[in-house]
Amino acid sequence: MKNRHKNKLIITIVALLVAVSLFSFINRNDKLFSLAKNLDIFASLVRELDSYYVDEIDPEHLVTVGINAMLEELDPYTEYIPEENSDDFRMMTTGEYGGVGALIGNRTGVNMILMPYRGFPAQAGGLRIGDELLKVDTVNVTDKSTADISRLLKGPANTEVFVQVKRGEDTISVDLTRRKIVISNVPYYGKIDEETGYIKLSDFTTNAAADVRKALVDLKSQGINRLVLDVRDNPGGILKEAVEVVNLFIPKGKEVVSTIGKLESVNATYKTTKSPLDKDIPLVILINERSASAAEIVAGALQDYDRAVLVGRKTFGKGLVQTTIPLSYNSQVKVTTAKYYIPSGRCIQAIDYSKKDENGDSKSVPDSLRNEFKTKNGRIVKDGAGIEPDKKIESKTYAPITFSLVARSLIFDYGNEFFRKNETIGSPSEFKITDEMYQEFVAWLEDKEYDYTTYVEKALEDLVKYAEKEKYFEEIQPTIKDLKKKVSHNKEQDLITYKDEIKSALKEELISRYYYQEGVVEASLNDDEDIEKALEVLIDQNEFKRVLAFLKK
Known part of the structure; x- marks a missing residue:
């Protein structure tokens, strides 16, 4: 016991x-x-x-849904990458994959080829923009998602894939041999005029800096003495590539960006390590609201050093750094580990994901909390809302009729029909939509549905709703009826009023059929407000220097 x-x-x-x-x-x-x-x-x-x-x-599906819901509480850039999506992730970060080299998508409920890349199997095998996808190997893909079709088309280099498409009334079958696809970060470069070079930088995957260097060397050999670097719509990518692009224009040993996070291991300062290719050439960088991440580092760093004049619109505002961490069973997580800070000391992150409102939504950094910093020459720049241009260009808006014609894929469909009937057109820089061609397009539209509501009609609809709600409708009904009659849109008249912008959309669509992505970029050089402003700034060197040196006129 x-x-x-x-x-x-x-x-x-x-x-x-x-x-x-x-x-x-x-x-x-x-x-x-x-x-x-x-x-x-x-x-x-x-x-x-x-x-x-x-x-x-399905436990695997249920757990994946749970993981994704959890990550949604953090920020849009922290994401789970299961093993089956690792190839897609590798392609996004490196620009490389094994496949046929074509952008696919869904237009008006139909899976189709949107853009075959020049020189790759899809284009070499005769596939065209607008070809409707029917089969990949033995799989019927008419009702598949574009992500599923993309996975079917991809595979190891030098393997065969059977593709069946519908083109108009014809069904076409091709056997393609997959290749290692490496998409260039510079889809186009050339001369705007005899002295001005232009480089379109569309991404920051592997070799982005090398692609820009190669383009600039070639342009300099052609005698250019000023440059426009276009990072509009560039979503960013590899940080190291951004640093090396900046290094093309500023001396060795200069800080480009630093990363600061919770862990000491993610804190780093990135400096230029090479002699610049050209530290003196007058430089304009084109930016817009879809320029993000690495594109903002390039634009912001060169602005901070007063090395370039920025033209366009305020950038997206992504100042967060992601690190990919391997998980078990070949899955990965891309997690936000730090914020980046450009040479002036500013972080351009526009949304604070650590703070949510009562609806659980994150908010933009208010102007009252934005801090001021200075560029090398003393110009005031601010944090917390992307990179702001030195020369602002207002965003272009389109008339409701143009929007309707594009959204309903009518301009796209006409492009397919035009391409089937016409073997060639003029070069991208010379091709124009003549009045005769435009009338042919208008005639083609006659039996097509593309109704829309104009801005004034929408405003009148809202007025009627408010009037009915506040019991004023009976009093103003005769006036409303008269106004509706006066502003009721006339499609035939709108096709005349907005002819120029419809022609522009039509021109881009037709050029894409013959000259692909490169041709569309080249054609836009002659009709681009941002480029016109860039040329004004570059040609007027006093203005160029005034902007960068913060001198008074």
């Missing part, structure tokens, strides 16, 4: 010591304990659902 009490006492003491130890552990590591506890709850929940739920469940 005595031994039993003794043993009981020992057990009690040990239990108390363990409890005290555990309590101390929890106090010191309450976050780790909470994490372990909730992971155990989550695993238990999935097991019990699998056992007891009335219908069969």
